[in-house]
Amino acid sequence: MKNYYSNNYWLIFVYFVLFCGNFKKLDSYEVNCSNVLIGQYSCASPDIDPETQQPRGCSKENKALVNCTTSENIKCKPGTGLDNRNFTIEIPCEYTNGYSFETALLLSIFLGMFGVDRFYLGYPAIGLLKLCTLGFMFLGQLVDIILIALQVVRPADGSYYVINYFGPRLTFLQMNNDTYVVPQEPEAEL
Template sequence: MATSCQTWRPDRGRCFKTYRITVVLFMDLVFLCVNGYLSSHVGQEPPYTRDAQHRPVITSPEVPAAASDEDSYTSKCPSGSLCSRLPADCIYCNYHHNCTYKKPASFTCQTKKGVHCLGESGQQQTNFSLPITCQFCWQLEPSKYRCSNSTNCMTVSCPRKRYNATCEVLDHVHCLGKRRFQKRLFCNWTGGYKWSTALALSITLGGFGADRFYLGQWREGLGKLFSFGGLGIWTLIDVLLIGVGYVGPADGSLYI
């Protein structure tokens, strides 16, 4: 029987070991090159940033200050008038709420900067006492404040409709609390229609729908026109309804 013999060559393992050392050295060289590149570029400030630190700083021109609050109220504050007659925007008052409702009360007030007034003796004063009636601004009479008027609500309706109005107290009126407040008011505005004109048209030309046409109610006017005033019955009813004010303008406003 033939015997196979393998000859051991000691240089085989030596060549494989040399190959691994070469690969490791090459990878180490590549890693050193990459690390050096990153350290020299990453984290370095851009050239325009370094140059900007040495360049002069350009600032925007100064903008003049806005008009002070003093100019806004001194224009409507009369100089040399009685302190008790100054508008509310011209003074500071130390209002307290422990007074009796609807009873006279006196509060300590001070004029704002740039406002000059005279006391009862005729001498110029800065601090003075202001006598007013103890009540909040929203409790004043309607003649002492102005409110916004809504033209989107129906004035001729049952029950009467209300709207949210923004009211502001007149300048010469003094009161407690906020001078601007909200209030629920009845719809009260007019579109220029006269009650006397509508009634006259209803009596004379109501059979032809002239009263309804005048009030802006075109459908009812055409109905009366082509039905000859509902054979007189509709005409008579409209005279009564317009006379008592139940039928009004189509836009929901009040008569003049």
């Protein structure tokens, strides 16, 4: 019995010597701030432009810059052109060119038979065709109301609608080569 306890004390002593020894305390850790990981930094909330309802500086490539700061003990490596802890990253945004979603939808509902909605969005040929055929006998008007409400038809310049930042914006889910598909187990035969 006595031998058992003396072996445990020996193991505890070895553990403290190996794993709890006098290690050098890290005051800071230098990283390349263009490659920091999630959890090593925090970003400020984007500054929302009241006219476009998107982050300020949203480009036609649908990217905006936001200021970020690394965690307390993480510093940017010198020579990156940035100061000690602050850097910027790109966030996704939707470039708008002043076309209002509500205006387009109301024009489609009330004046869609005359093609005013298509003229407003920058499609003059379809607008003229709807004007001459009374909105394709009102069937084209109904289709355009649905397409504009679902935000399938956007302005002709490729921009997005101006919609409140937390408004009725639709996000379409897409699947590509980077999407992971969960394998399904085969059903058991009876």
